[in-house]
Amino acid sequence: MRNRYARNRYAIALLVVTALLAASCGGGADVAASCDGEIPDGSTVEVWMHEGSEFTALEEAMQSFNSTRGADLGLTVEITSIPEGQYTDQIKAAAAADDLPDVIEFDGPTMANFAWAGSILAMDDCISDDVRDNLLPSLIEQGTYADQLWGIGTFDSGLGLWAWRSALEEVGARIPTGAGDAWTADEFEQVLGDLKAAGYEFPLDVKPWYGSQGEWFAYAFAPMIWSGGGSLIDRDGYDSADGALNGQETVDVLTRFQGWVSDGLIDMQAADDSNFLEKRSPISWVGHWMYSAYKDAAGDDLVLLPLPDFGEGTRTGMGSWAWAIANGATDGDAAMEVIEYMVSDDVVLSVTEANGAVPGTKSAIAKSPIHADGGELELYVSQLEGAPDIAMPRALTPAYPTLTQTFTATLDDIMQGKDVQTALDEAVATIDADIEANEGYPEP
Amino acid sequence: MTAPSSTGERTGRRRKQGRPSNDSDTRVAWAFSAPALILLGAFIVLPFLLAFYLSFTNQRLISPLPTRFVGLDNYADTLSSTAFWKGFFNNVWFVAVVVPVQTAFALWLAILVNRKIPGRVFFRTVFFMPVVTVMAAAAVIWTLLFNANGLVNAVMETVTFGAFSPDWLNSTLWALPAMMIVGIWQGVGFQMVILLAALQDVPDVLYEAASIDGASRWEQFMNVTLPGIRNGLIFVITVTTILAFRLFDQVWIMPRVPGGPLDSTRTMMLELVETGFGAQAIGRGAAIAVVFFVIVLALTLIQRRFIREEGEVT
Numbered sequence: 059m060r061n062r063y064a065r066n067r068y069a070i071a072l073l074v075v076t077a078l079l080a081a082s083c084g085g086g087a088d089v090a091a092s093c094d095g096e097i098p099d100g101s102t103v104e105v106w107m108h109e110g111s112e113f114t115a116l117e118e119a120m121q122s123f124n125s126t127r128g129a130d131l132g133l134t135v136e137i138t139s140i141p142e143g144q145y146t147d148q149i150k151a152a153a154a155a156d157d158l159p160d161v162i163e164f165d166g167p168t169m170a171n172f173a174w175a176g177s178i179l180a181m182d183d184c185i186s187d188d189v190r191d192n193l194l195p196s197l198i199e200q201g202t203y204a205d206q207l208w209g210i211g212t213f214d215s216g217l218g219l220w221a222w223r224s225a226l227e228e229v230g231a232r233i234p235t236g237a238g239d240a241w242t243a244d245e246f247e248q249v250l251g252d253l254k255a256a257g258y259e260f261p262l263d264v265k266p267w268y269g270s271q272g273e274w275f276a277y278a279f280a281p282m283i284w285s286g287g288g289s290l291i292d293r294d295g296y297d298s299a300d301g302a303l304n305g306q307e308t309v310d311v312l313t314r315f316q317g318w319v320s321d322g323l324i325d326m327q328a329a330d331d332s333n334f335l336e337k338r339s340p341i342s343w344v345g346h347w348m349y350s351a352y353k354d355a356a357g358d359d360l361v362l363l364p365l366p367d368f369g370e371g372t373r374t375g376m377g378s379w380a381w382a383i384a385n386g387a388t389d390g391d392a393a394m395e396v397i398e399y400m401v402s403d404d405v406v407l408s409v410t411e412a413n414g415a416v417p418g419t420k421s422a423i424a425k426s427p428i429h430a431d432g433g434e435l436e437l438y439v440s441q442l443e444g445a446p447d448i449a450m451p452r453a454l455t456p457a458y459p460t461l462t463q464t465f466t467a468t469l470d471d472i473m474q475g476k477d478v479q480t481a482l483d484e485a486v487a488t489i490d491a492d493i494e495a496n497e498g499y500p501e502p
Numbered sequence: 503m504t505a506p507s508s509t510g511e512r513t514g515r516r517r518k519q520g521r522p523s524n525d526s527d528t529r530v531a532w533a534f535s536a537p538a539l540i541l542l543g544a545f546i547v548l549p550f551l552l553a554f555y556l557s558f559t560n561q562r563l564i565s566p567l568p569t570r571f572v573g574l575d576n577y578a579d580t581l582s583s584t585a586f587w588k589g590f591f592n593n594v595w596f597v598a599v600v601v602p603v604q605t606a607f608a609l610w611l612a613i614l615v616n617r618k619i620p621g622r623v624f625f626r627t628v629f630f631m632p633v634v635t636v637m638a639a640a641a642v643i644w645t646l647l648f649n650a651n652g653l654v655n656a657v658m659e660t661v662t663f664g665a666f667s668p669d670w671l672n673s674t675l676w677a678l679p680a681m682m683i684v685g686i687w688q689g690v691g692f693q694m695v696i697l698l699a700a701l702q703d704v705p706d707v708l709y710e711a712a713s714i715d716g717a718s719r720w721e722q723f724m725n726v727t728l729p730g731i732r733n734g735l736i737f738v739i740t741v742t743t744i745l746a747f748r749l750f751d752q753v754w755i756m757p758r759v760p761g762g763p764l765d766s767t768r769t770m771m772l773e774l775v776e777t778g779f780g781a782q783a784i785g786r787g788a789a790i791a792v793v794f795f796v797i798v799l800a801l802t803l804i805q806r807r808f809i810r811e812e813g814e815v816t
Contacts, residue, residue: 147779153564175564269758326672327650463780470759474672492781495560497567 091390093184104159158386166377174456180206196445211380213415216438225340240372260325263339286311286368296455349414376449557788576789608693630691700734
């Protein structure tokens with residue numbers, strides 16, 4: 059008798075909770091942030107940020123907002139910081155619990171997924187025209203989904219090859235001067251071979267130890283696939299990865315990459331940056347964030363080169379952390395004020411000085427000596443200004459999280475020696491299954 | 503010596519044997535167990551029932567699309583997924599090695615620490631300390647230790663004169679053993695403490711009687727110690743088996759990519775997390791959770807069939 063009673067109670071509790079769950083999962087709320095131009099006085103804007111190399115600079119910027127623009131408008135910013143490795147997972151968890159703040163940072167390519175899920179709101183009605191026009195075209199590109207603008211960044215990323223000039227001169231390698239005369243893949247292999255013969259046991263450093271943390275594999279190695287004429291997913295509609303990820307061009311590029319690993323050109327045991335810093339691996343395939351450390355180590359011997367050209371011209375990655383109005387925002391205008399402050403020149407310059415990234419606005423680039431013409435990081439700017447032909451955005455699809463997770467695991471398998479075509483076919487099956495399970499990710 | 507078990511079946515059996523049930527005693531028992539039972543119910547039973555329900559839907563983590571019932575599709579996907587079966591195989595392999603090795607090691611440590619030698623309290627603490635470390639933090643350190651140029655290989659090379667120093671975390675053969683070592687390192691202290699308590703329950707009289715009868719140390723161990731700690735040992739084996747199936751922290755953190763070189767450290771829990779949270783497919787993740795539960799339950803019941811605690815009548 060007691061058992062049956064308990065079972066009934068259980069069943070009812072189960073039904074209630076499930077009903078609540080089902081209700082909370084129903085349809086999307088407003089897609090666009092409502093901006094009426096009015097800001098209620100004394101509001102707090104809650105911001106979540108990740109702890110990256112620019113965190114201190116961003117924190118200082120937020121505090122200066124509180125004492126300058128924020129004080130004028132009666133707004134205060136409250137920051138919550140989350141470690142970088144779990145940042146996106148935390149956002150997903152908060153989104154599932156309907157517990158997002160006013161403003162969040164997000165890693166560029168996750169934008170489409172958050173927008174599709176309704177976790178962030180479109181900012182077309184909120185952003186002012188002059189801010190929008192001042193932004194780098196690459197930032198607008200990476201932040202657009204379903205013809206709406208969802209996020210803008212304080213900076214954009216740069217990806218290329220850092221090298222010790224003296225090591226290259228030692229083996230008589232040609233030193234490219236810009237994106238137009240990048241090494242071809244064959245030339246690149248020749249240079250690596252020469253360096254190895256000259257005594258550098260592992261001439262190329264690709265940070266394999268970044269591993270699954272964040273976005274590294276997809277960000278760093280998709281460009282070489284693009285350069286070879288392939289892609290990770292069919293970019294005309296993003297319906298399927300078949301023919302793209304497992305297409306002949308992609309297979310060729312990744313087979314060549316697999317060769318670099320098996321020929322011992324890359325130190326797969328590296329667990330930190332010391333290989334490049336101590337000139338054991340004179341070429342480093344990495345992004346802008348290593349600029350300060352590398353500059354300190356190599357000084358004037360440091361040179362920035364474009365990624366090798368696998369057939370269709372050099373390609374590079376773009377997109378980095380950007381700001382969005384989350385669906386927990388109490389007032390769209392207040393959130394937008396904070397975001398617009400974060401793309402103002404002073405903030406942009408102080409942040410990019412800390413992390414070596416490319417300033418997100420044209421006016422800031424003009425004021426930054428290292429990014430202006432003739433500056434050390436000029437290559438990054440020219441690559442981004444050539445978007446989407448040189449710098450290409452990562453796939454702008456809500457399927458991106460699955461795409462990157464699968465690509466990372468697949469690339470690791472390939473580096474371990476798995477047959478490239480088999481590995482890619484399996485990856486395509488996984489990705490296509492995900493797209494199908496989500497009914498093709500219909501646009502909101 | 504036979505510690506009274508708190509399992510309901512035991513109470514039930516006693517009832518069947520004709521012992522009169524005491525109503526107010528039972529009510530008091532329920533009252534005292536209520537907080538724990540409520541918490542267990544709310545945090546373990548209820549989520550599991552929800553997972554069971556969700557496994558028949560295509561629930562996603564966050565999605566604007568409505569959820570629908572998909573019947574047994576998730577189960578079909580799970581049971582036909584090579585990644586899942588690879589995970590199952592790795593789990594079984596892991597358990598088959600870890601349970602005997604960890605139990606034997608724990609028993610050995612418990613016997614060592616049970617002797618009246620100076621410093622045993624210190625060593626007891628030291629052996630127990632890995633248990634209280636957070637596995638995730640420990641795994642990060644172990645990743646560095648297992649680096650091909652790391653401390654573990656330095657020791658290995660010295661001990662084997664350079665013959666054996668594999669590239670642990672990049673080798674399909676040695677990655678899972680590396681996880682086993684870390685798992686044993688962390689779990690052995692807990693089992694040691696339990697076995698220590700069991701050892702201390704064995705009356706010294708029996709040892710004296712055995713040595714008077716002329717039994718050697720080994721014979722004493724086999725005939726006095728082992729039967730004496732039987733219940734503690736069975737508990738340790740069962741719990742270690744169940745916990746070993748939940749292998750996750752090491753395989754998430756230690757290899758370059760979770761699941762290790764070519765899926766050699768893939769486990770069922772990893773599949774569950776990557777499906778449910780990574781790919782945001784909660785329905786499929788729930789199906790994996792249910793299948794995982796059924797597998798572990800089945801194996802535990804099989805184990806119970808073969809190893810029974812003393813005091814059971816049937």
